[in-house]
Amino acid sequence: MDKQEYLDFSKYNRIVIKVGSAIITNNYDIDEDKINQIAQDVYYLNKQNKEVLIVSSGAVACGMKVLNIKKKPDSIPLRQALASIGQPYLMSIYAKAFARYSINTSQVLISIEDILSRKRFLNAKNTFEALFGLKVVPIVNENDSVAIKELMFGDNDSLSSHILNLIEGNLLIILTDVDGVYNKDPKLYKDSTLIEIVTQEETWLKSLKGKSKLGEGGISSKIKSAFIASQGGKTAVITNGKRQNPIKSLIFDKAFPKTIFLPNDYVKSKVYWINNCLSLGKLYIDNGAFESIKNRKGLLAKGIKTIEGSFSKGNVVDIVFENKRVAKGIVNYDSTDIEKIKGIHSSQISSILGYKAQADVISTDNIILVNADKGEPYAKLH
Numbered sequence: 001m002d003k004q005e006y007l008d009f010s011k012y013n014r015i016v017i018k019v020g021s022a023i024i025t026n027n028y029d030i031d032e033d034k035i036n037q038i039a040q041d042v043y044y045l046n047k048q049n050k051e052v053l054i055v056s057s058g059a060v061a062c063g064m065k066v067l068n069i070k071k072k073p074d075s076i077p078l079r080q081a082l083a084s085i086g087q088p089y090l091m092s093i094y095a096k097a098f099a100r101y102s103i104n105t106s107q108v109l110i111s112i113e114d115i116l117s118r119k120r121f122l123n124a125k126n127t128f129e130a131l132f133g134l135k136v137v138p139i140v141n142e143n144d145s146v147a148i149k150e151l152m153f154g155d156n157d158s159l160s161s162h163i164l165n166l167i168e169g170n171l172l173i174i175l176t177d178v179d180g181v182y183n184k185d186p187k188l189y190k191d192s193t194l195i196e197i198v199t200q201e202e203t204w205l206k207s208l209k210g211k212s213k214l215g216e217g218g219i220s221s222k223i224k225s226a227f228i229a230s231q232g233g234k235t236a237v238i239t240n241g242k243r244q245n246p247i248k249s250l251i252f253d254k255a256f257p258k259t260i261f262l263p264n265d266y267v268k269s270k271v272y273w274i275n276n277c278l279s280l281g282k283l284y285i286d287n288g289a290f291e292s293i294k295n296r297k298g299l300l301a302k303g304i305k306t307i308e309g310s311f312s313k314g315n316v317v318d319i320v321f322e323n324k325r326v327a328k329g330i331v332n333y334d335s336t337d338i339e340k341i342k343g344i345h346s347s348q349i350s351s352i353l354g355y356k357a358q359a360d361v362i363s364t365d366n367i368i369l370v371n372a373d374k375g376e377p378y379a380k381l382h
């Protein structure tokens with residue numbers, strides 16, 4: 001397929017645009033003109049009946065601007081305070097820019113827990129559906145000011161690849177301050193070259209590192225997120241948001257510099273979710289249980305030998321056999337309850353737990369098998 005075909009925008013109806021801190025700022029100032037250009041580009045997309053969601057960084061940078069702080073502090077509580085000062089300021093700039101085109105915006109702050117719990121994930125999905133129904137452009141950021149260090153996205157690149165799945169979008173555009181992915185940092189090496197097309201095989205890219213002064217994620221989190229999207233059957237593009245009207249340019253100028261991650265086969269939203277969700281625990285199973293899940297049956301309590309981790313119903317866990325992760329799945333019980341029922345026949349579960357419970361610990365349609373040698377999900381749902 002011709003590479004430009006992947007940027008035939010007629011194929012995409014839901015688009016996530018990720019705007020990095022490097023785009024929001026200009027020499028420590030907030031680049032309002034850039035946000036105006038983005039609003040103009042989104043207006044154009046809306047006119048073409050495309051729904052657009054923006055994942056925007058910049059809360060910390062805006063907080064620094066409000067308090068006239070020039071260097072990003074290392075202290076996490078201070079950064080969280082800056083995010084809480086900067087977030088409403090950031091939103092006010094977006095609201096003003098989009099109002100010029102009579103577009104309403106909304107703020108949605110997401111915590112990693114909203115992604116890790118299936119119930120909260122689906123709840124957020126309903127909110128976004130309602131917002132799209134109201135013709136609003138949602139502006140999403142991580143809920144920085146209350147996030148816990150050990151349990152946060154930290155960078156919005158990762159968040160954007162999850163949000164893309166949450167809204168079942170089909171194109172992810174990551175705007176940063178360089179033209180795309182280079183073989184080495186273009187700001188440090190004049191002889192670096194732009195990589196225009198990336199297929200699933202080019203995993204060596206995952207070893208690239210480096211970031212700007214304000215950014216959290218750097219190029220590695222952009223590459224990782226673009227791989228997640230493309231492995232999930234969606235197109236991902238990393239391009240230069242510093243250029244004039246970057247989205248419209250991407251549409252109309254075939255020579256506009258960019259890196260395109262070619263999409264794999266389509267993957268159902270639930271599979272994408274299980275594949276990319278952080279596993280919060282491990283269930284060690286016996287041979288009988290392994291045979292069962294290979295034969296597309298659910299995981300019963302009887303086949304669970306030991307458990308590890310603290311998790312809740314609706315979280316994703318690893319299923320481990322002979323010290324190898326063989327599957328991932330969504331649990332029907334909290335870890336404390338699985339501890340009580342492991343090794344037990346299903347008929348006894350209700351009397352042990354004191355409530356009417358599901359027969360299997362993980363239902364058959366909530367398990368994905370993993371390539372045990374590579375440790376990578378097959379991306380196939382039972």
Ligand SMILES: Nc1ncnc2c1ncn2[C@@H]1O[C@H](COP(=O)(O)OP(=O)(O)O)[C@@H](O)[C@H]1O
Nearest residue numbers: 020021022176182184185210211212215218219
């Ligand atoms: N191989 C590479 N290709 C592209 N950019 C790279 C590479 N290595 C490091 N970088 C740096 O990554 C930066 C973009 O990441 P980041 O600072 O997180 O931006 P953002 O704020 O947009 O998320 C660029 O400014 C660039 O200098």
Ligand SMILES: N[C@@H](CCC(=O)OP(=O)(O)O)C(=O)O
Nearest residue numbers: 021057058059060215216217
């Ligand atoms: N949530 C943070 C974004 C963190 C960050 O810098 O992300 P990025 O620029 O996308 O690497 C903020 O709004 O400041």
